[in-house]
Amino acid sequence: xxxxxxxxxxxxxxxxxxxxxxxxxxxxxxxxxxxxxxxxxxxxxxxxxxxxxxxxxxxxxxxxxxxxxxxxxxxxxxxxxxxxxxxxxxxxxxxxxxxxxxxxxxxxxxxxxxxxxxxxxxxxxxxxxxxxxxxxxxxxxxxxxxxxxxxxxxxxxxxxxxxxxxxxxxxxxxxxxxxxxxxxxxxxxxxxxxxxxxxxxxxxxxxxxxxxx
Amino acid sequence: xxxxxxxxxxxxxxxxxxxxxxxxxxxxxxxxxxxxxxxxxxxxxxxxxxxxxxxxxxxxxxxxxxxxxxxxxxxxxxxxxxxxxxxxxxxxxxxxxxxxxxxxxxxxxxxxxxxxxxxxxxxxxxxxxxxxxxx
Numbered sequence: 001x002x003x004x005x006x007x008x009x010x011x012x013x014x015x016x017x018x019x020x021x022x023x024x025x026x027x028x029x030x031x032x033x034x035x036x037x038x039x040x041x042x043x044x045x046x047x048x049x050x051x052x053x054x055x056x057x058x059x060x061x062x063x064x065x066x067x068x069x070x071x072x073x074x075x076x077x078x079x080x081x082x083x084x085x086x087x088x089x090x091x092x093x094x095x096x097x098x099x100x101x102x103x104x105x106x107x108x109x110x111x112x113x114x115x116x117x118x119x120x121x122x123x124x125x126x127x128x129x130x131x132x133x134x135x136x137x138x139x140x141x142x143x144x145x146x147x148x149x150x151x152x153x154x155x156x157x158x159x160x161x162x163x164x165x166x167x168x169x170x171x172x173x174x175x176x177x178x179x180x181x182x183x184x185x186x187x188x189x190x191x192x193x194x195x196x197x198x199x200x201x202x203x204x205x206x207x208x209x210x211x212x213x
Numbered sequence: 214x215x216x217x218x219x220x221x222x223x224x225x226x227x228x229x230x231x232x233x234x235x236x237x238x239x240x241x242x243x244x245x246x247x248x249x250x251x252x253x254x255x256x257x258x259x260x261x262x263x264x265x266x267x268x269x270x271x272x273x274x275x276x277x278x279x280x281x282x283x284x285x286x287x288x289x290x291x292x293x294x295x296x297x298x299x300x301x302x303x304x305x306x307x308x309x310x311x312x313x314x315x316x317x318x319x320x321x322x323x324x325x326x327x328x329x330x331x332x333x334x335x336x337x338x339x340x341x342x343x344x345x346x347x348x
Contacts, residue, residue, distance in 0.1 A: 067295075068295070071259035071260065071291060071295065072251070072259075072260055073251075075250050075251075075256045075258075076256065076284055077283065077284040077287050079259060079288070079291075080259055080284065080287040080288045080290070080291030081287060081291075083259065083291055083294075083295075084290075084291050084294050087291075087294045087295065088294070114294065117290070118287055118290045118291060118294075119287060175283065176283065
């Protein structure tokens with residue numbers, strides 16, 4: 001995946017958020033403060049406006065601009081969390097104009113670690129981590145099996161979907177939803193859902209890529 | 214000297230808390246308060262925190278951050294990710310924000326090291342404000 005592919009993934013993410021804004025808001029109004037859809041949609045639209053007008057020599061600079069854009073325009077906890085995810089990813093992509101599955105997986109691990117450092121969330125606490133951790137594992141497995149980026153992202157997105165759906169019965173342990181205690185069970189986590197959209201966006205952007213690898 | 218950064222969801226709360234803390238230490242300690250989202254509502258803003266941290270790091274050796282709760286903690290931690298350098302000169306206090314800022318300011322004003330200033334902030338939850346025979 002090159003700069004153009006990465007940009008395409010962010011564009012997909014913005015489009016998905018536009019289409020799913022109401023859905024995310026609905027999920028967030030059950031257990032949060034109903035701003036996740038609006039915040040994310042606004043943030044990624046601003047990011048798209050910025051990165052569409054800029055020429056990038058490497059993936060790291062592009063990912064860093066995504067990170068900066070997100071902390072500047074996404075409120076609540078999501079801005080810092082998604083911002084840090086992309087900031088840590090950008091550090092791994094510094095000076096790289098192309099990424100294969102190995103590099104994507106390495107950068108993704110770094111991003112996930114950033115999230116954990118920030119939010120201190122573990123698997124099973126009804127957060128983004130529940131979607132992203134199985135996705136990271138799927139990337140590792142795909143790598144071991146010698147798959148390409150496109151195949152790896154197919155499996156990562158599928159693992160992410162299962163992780164996201166797995167948040168439904170969970171009791172929230174982090175963030176505003178945790179104040180609800182047991183009442184947070186029975187609802188899918190909004191952050192876990194937008195994280196799935198992100199994996200989906202990268203899967204779409206990588207489709208057909210890597211056959212030549 | 215240690216500087217203090219109060220991070221609240223409310224700009225007014227951050228301002229008021231730093232005013233009180235500043236008075237307690239006779240204005241001797243560099244203090245900043247940031248609060249509110251970019252559009253002026255309740256919330257926290259990583260860029261605002263980042264700006265205040267950069268200013269403080271120019272004035273002092275080390276900085277103690279006192280966040281109010283939830284996303285103030287996340288935003289302040291995220292700000293460290295975006296800081297080009299100096300993140301190793303910053304630490305956090307898990308403290309009641311008003312009492313913690315006051316105690317930290319007093320401790321910093323006598324030239325204590327960061328670990329001691331942080332401890333003073335974190336021990337603020339032990340403060341008895343109604344005396345032993347409360348209420």
